[in-house]
Amino acid sequence: xxxxxTLSRSMRAFEPSPRGGPVLFYSCGPTVYDDAHIGNFxxxxxxxxxxxxxxxxxxRVRHVMNITDVGHMTEDDxxxxxxxxxxxxxxxxxxEAKKSGALPAGTEIDPSDPYAIADFYSGRxxxxxxxxxxxxxxxxxxxxTLMPRPTHCVPQMVALVSRLVDRGHAxxxxxxxxxxxxxxxxxxxxxxxxxxxALREGEGGRISAAHQSVKRHPADFMLWKPDPKHIMRxxxxxxxxxxxxxxxxxxxxxxxxxxxxxLHSGGEDNIFPHHECEIAQSCCGxxxxxxxxxxxxxxxxxxxxQKMSKSKGNFFxxxxxxxxxISPGALRLEIVRTHYRLNANFTMQGVQDCQRQxxxxxxxxxxxxxxxxxxxxxxxxxxxxxxxxxxxxxxxATAAATTGPFESALAAFGDALADDLNISKAMAxxxxxxxxxxxGDPARELAALTRMxxxxxxxSRSTPLASAAPRTDGEFxxxxxxxxxxxxxxxxxxxxxxxxxxxxxxxxxxVVVKDGPQGATWxxx
RNA sequence: GGCCGGAUACCCAAGUGGCCUAAGGGGACGGAUUGCAAAUCCGUUAUUCGCGGGUUCAAAUCCCGCUCCGGCCUCCA
Numbered sequence: 001x002x003x004x005x006t007l008s009r010s011m012r013a014f015e016p017s018p019r020g021g022p023v024l025f026y027s028c029g030p031t032v033y034d035d036a037h038i039g040n041f042x043x044x045x046x047x048x049x050x051x052x053x054x055x056x057x058x059x060r061v062r063h064v065m066n067i068t069d070v071g072h073m074t075e076d077d078x079x080x081x082x083x084x085x086x087x088x089x090x091x092x093x094x095x096e097a098k099k100s101g102a103l104p105a106g107t108e109i110d111p112s113d114p115y116a117i118a119d120f121y122s123g124r125x126x127x128x129x130x131x132x133x134x135x136x137x138x139x140x141x142x143x144x145t146l147m148p149r150p151t152h153c154v155p156q157m158v159a160l161v162s163r164l165v166d167r168g169h170a171x172x173x174x175x176x177x178x179x180x181x182x183x184x185x186x187x188x189x190x191x192x193x194x195x196x197x198a199l200r201e202g203e204g205g206r207i208s209a210a211h212q213s214v215k216r217h218p219a220d221f222m223l224w225k226p227d228p229k230h231i232m233r234x235x236x237x238x239x240x241x242x243x244x245x246x247x248x249x250x251x252x253x254x255x256x257x258x259x260x261x262x263l264h265s266g267g268e269d270n271i272f273p274h275h276e277c278e279i280a281q282s283c284c285g286x287x288x289x290x291x292x293x294x295x296x297x298x299x300x301x302x303x304x305x306q307k308m309s310k311s312k313g314n315f316f317x318x319x320x321x322x323x324x325x326i327s328p329g330a331l332r333l334e335i336v337r338t339h340y341r342l343n344a345n346f347t348m349q350g351v352q353d354c355q356r357q358x359x360x361x362x363x364x365x366x367x368x369x370x371x372x373x374x375x376x377x378x379x380x381x382x383x384x385x386x387x388x389x390x391x392x393x394x395x396x397a398t399a400a401a402t403t404g405p406f407e408s409a410l411a412a413f414g415d416a417l418a419d420d421l422n423i424s425k426a427m428a429x430x431x432x433x434x435x436x437x438x439x440g441d442p443a444r445e446l447a448a449l450t451r452m453x454x455x456x457x458x459x460s461r462s463t464p465l466a467s468a469a470p471r472t473d474g475e476f477x478x479x480x481x482x483x484x485x486x487x488x489x490x491x492x493x494x495x496x497x498x499x500x501x502x503x504x505x506x507x508x509x510x511v512v513v514k515d516g517p518q519g520a521t522w523x524x525x
Numbered sequence: 526g527g528c529c530g531g532a533u534a535c536c537c538a539a540g541u542g543g544c545c546u547a548a549g550g551g552g553a554c555g556g557a558u559u560g561c562a563a564a565u566c567c568g569u570u571a572u573u574c575g576c577g578g579g580u581u582c583a584a585a586u587c588c589c590g591c592u593c594c595g596g597c598c599u600c601c602a
């Protein structure tokens with residue numbers, strides 16, 4: 001596999017580490033003080049796609065994604081943690097929602113308890129993530145260590161700060177805050193291309209002189225801030241307080257994967273300062289020359305050609321879209337199909353395109369499954385490869401001479417994924433197979449399709465969630481059935497005017513009728 | 526101001542020197558099917574790759590300039 005590596009700014013062949021074992025992959029996950037939006041999910045889903053692509057190509061992967069449950073400051077720009085904790089802000093928002101009755105029924109949450117707020121939103125995040133097929137979120141149900149939380153790792157963070165202080169890479173400033181000394185690490189800036197000189201200029205305009213005075217260098221960043229009044233705080237050798245926001249990932253990556261990892265992913269905005277600081281902390285703290293062997297960053301998502309923002313009305317969380325009846329599979333494909341190093345343009349039209357696309361693949365699979373005599377709903381998130389192997393085993397090995405279109409597509413599909421995760425090209429390979437004259441052994445064909453779907457992760461989630469399901473309570477369904485019966489009678493009597501009138505009436509109820517060989521079926525728009 | 530990406534048909538999106546008179550999907554249009562629809566199937570849909578120069582036997586692909594869009598420069602996926 002070839003991957004673009006942010007640190008070397010070049011395409012590099014992905015070589016497994018000589019240490020052996022699975023590929024060690026750490027992804028920066030969400031901060032749970034609000035619902036994750038589709039832009040957040042682009043980064044998480046691209047990480048998931050990379051992981052699935054590696055697995056398709058025969059690697060074993062241990063994927064860890066953190067869930068940040070400490071709030072961090074609204075004015076982290078001060079680098080010493082000014083402003084208000086985001087958990088406190090979220091608490092106020094929840095308190096208001098509670099007052100106005102906007103919270104979902106049955107939600108019991110204490111807005112003044114930051115842990116409760118974090119639990120509330122992390123629960124919702126995990127629901128969304130599992131719906132969208134984030135494999136790590138499924139695995140974490142059996143092994144929670146795969147999705148670590150900083151509040152459970154404070155001792156490790158404190159230990160890391162101690163090591164940095166001991167090794168002379170960190171110091172306690174006059175204000176009692178522990179800072180990382182960026183000039184003690186000569187590779188600081190390598191990832192982002194920033195130089196200490198350029199950072200000193202502070203052209204971002206967010207560095208205030210008052211906060212800089214205590215630091216040895218303006219780019220020095222906070223590791224621990226003593227603050228006995230903070231909403232979330234822990235004991236430490238530097239006083240009761242809270243950790244710096246870059247620290248958690250260095251500590252948790254080391255704790256869950258090791259001091260040197262293979263892959264690290266995040267959104268492009270994480271490159272600086274977050275990942276730059278992680279490298280400094282990890283390399284200096286653990287004495288490793290390399291923190292992550294490859295760096296994978298996803299560009300941002302725009303919506304309908306514009307930057308996503310609440311004021312423009314184009315700000316979507318995953319659950320907003322699920323509630324509108326958009327299937328998780330269609331949302332996943334729309335978010336993931338644009339190459340990860342390009343800005344993706346999310347559109348409602350695109351979601352629809354993706355739904356139709358997935359439906360075609362699904363039909364092709366169902367047709368094959370019918371011939372094999374099995375039921376099939378796409379690859380399972382955890383057992384996709386096993387399912388495919390079992391199906392292939394049912395196949396007729398003696399028919400090896402006639403390879404069908406899906407089996408033939410595997411090579412091109414894999415090559416496309418191996419080419420820096422070229423998903424569009426992989427989709428084209430799959431489409432060419434889906435459009436081809438069916439051939440080969442159906443069980444092996446279905447196995448091939450299942451393998452490709454295990455890499456894309458879309459077919460099994462291509463129907464809307466139950467929460468968005470059409471109203472099918474007895475009264476409504478009985479009314480629809482009654483009208484359909486009338487319509488069937490009218491059609492039998494060739495009274496098509498009456499038949500169309502009833503169809504219009506159903507349409508006004510939000511019901512679309514389809515006449516099939518087995519009679520009419522209906523669905524909600 | 527500095528640094529970094531991008532611009533391919535109505536939309537999304539591959540293609541990074543000859544196999545490109547540009548993949549794939551959606552849409553639109555035409556046909557089959559249908560009482561009419563829906564769904565499905567078949568066909569058509571960029572001699573051209575933001576604009577202007579240049580290099581080359583050969584450029585969407587390389588170089589220079591310009592325009593526009595996006596990102597980062599201590600909130601952010």
